Amino acid sequence: MNFYFFDNRENKVREEILLNRGNLYGDGFFTTGIVKDGKILHQNRHFERLQNTATKFQFADYNEDLLIQFLLDSLKDIDEACIRITISRQQAGRGYQYNQLSKSDVTVQLSHRPEAPVEPCHLVLSETPVSVNAFLAGSKHLNRLDSVLASRQIKSDNQEVVLFHEDNVIGGSRSNLFVLDNKQWKTPSLEMAGVEGITRQRIIELMQQNGIPVSIEPITLQKIQDVEAAFITNSLLGIWPVSKIADKCLETIHVENLKSDINFVV
């Protein structure tokens, strides 16, 4: 354990991060994507989601133009990387309440771009529940202990854990889920929990543009163990075919066909 000790009463040092409400309460939001040749892939979608979340959570000083300029400068020499952008609220006084004039901190972190998985994915059913909050649902906020706890079940590189609210599947611990059920593609509704992923949104639009029906609807635990095909999505992995859900094996050919039908690239 490392120990840090700060006496905020003195107000001598602005310990930016320790007084940041991201660290204190998870009061913030983030996005994760891929940088290629100095630009974030699908960056307008990332910026749109960040702006919507900033508005919803009343981050009054959030300024998209400043962020874009900062990223232009910071990323100009980056060929390829994984990027995380975190926006969190600075703390003004003690306690949960925030001032609507509170400022925010933007933290940009790069890491190596993960390699695309070679093997298809095995889905494991979560033993811990998803966190449910109709106001927070859909947003990529910093309260992610449910995903942290669920991901304890991941024992190998080709696994992902699927979380549920009561009897309804929400998605993977770090991904959205699509299933082929009765020749119809479906993805769970995210009104009570989960994150509205950018790749999920892209795929829904690509399917609609290509005349492939897709519906957003509740999908039960029983149902996902009885589907014809499935895949999971996120901004780093793109489309990852599923070859196993719990003990049931699935063919991935439907997913490969869909990928080429919609000309999907990460």
Place this chain on the structure above:
Amino acid sequence: MNFYFFDNRENKVREEILLNRGNLYGDGFFTTGIVKDGKILHQNRHFERLQNTATKFQFADYNEDLLIQFLLDSLKDIDEACIRITISRQQAGRGYQYNQLSKSDVTVQLSHRPEAPVEPCHLVLSETPVSVNAFLAGSKHLNRLDSVLASRQIKSDNQEVVLFHEDNVIGGSRSNLFVLDNKQWKTPSLEMAGVEGITRQRIIELMQQNGIPVSIEPITLQKIQDVEAAFITNSLLGIWPVSKIADKCLETIHVENLKSDINFVV
């Protein structure tokens, strides 16, 4: 907005806090209390709750003895303060998954002890929902966006916001709730949401020791608008009598009597 840019690929700097999972996912827990003459009031209860949460969340390197020694040294010259102790997991690689050998960071922060409120409390009904997760319920973890959002409704020093799960009251945004219903003291069960407060626990025990019946049970939204008395509790405020719930006024004499019957001191 302030901007921080770190390229973790270089691995040159260990930016402890920005690589801390408290900041990334709210992966951690905390406690808040009062320091008097170099010691935390009811410190054994705080340490017990911290230890239980560390075990539950698999903070393998959590070491109570080291924490106690650190606090003894750090607090020895402190007459009086409010203290927050935060334990959060250090990040090893990218992503939600943690290594069971992950280390943790302990952050101790002092601030001025808030003054005891002079006026009784007005309870306002929350417009945003409590976050529900049966595994996380009861723990004082870092995923507190529900309290942050609810506390937006606090407009003056004598207000607190009460959160609900469906039709059941859970507690205040920063407090536990007790109500007197049909001459019986009751406090909401916290199996689905909320924090098991140290003052709540102390009061339940004090009531039991003094032969005053108290029950832990579901309490509905309708019910709390029809009680004879109510108070809220936390480690900083102690017992705070409620004089109004939504539009209904309450007498505080029952709470004052209870306080003296159980010889309550903060």
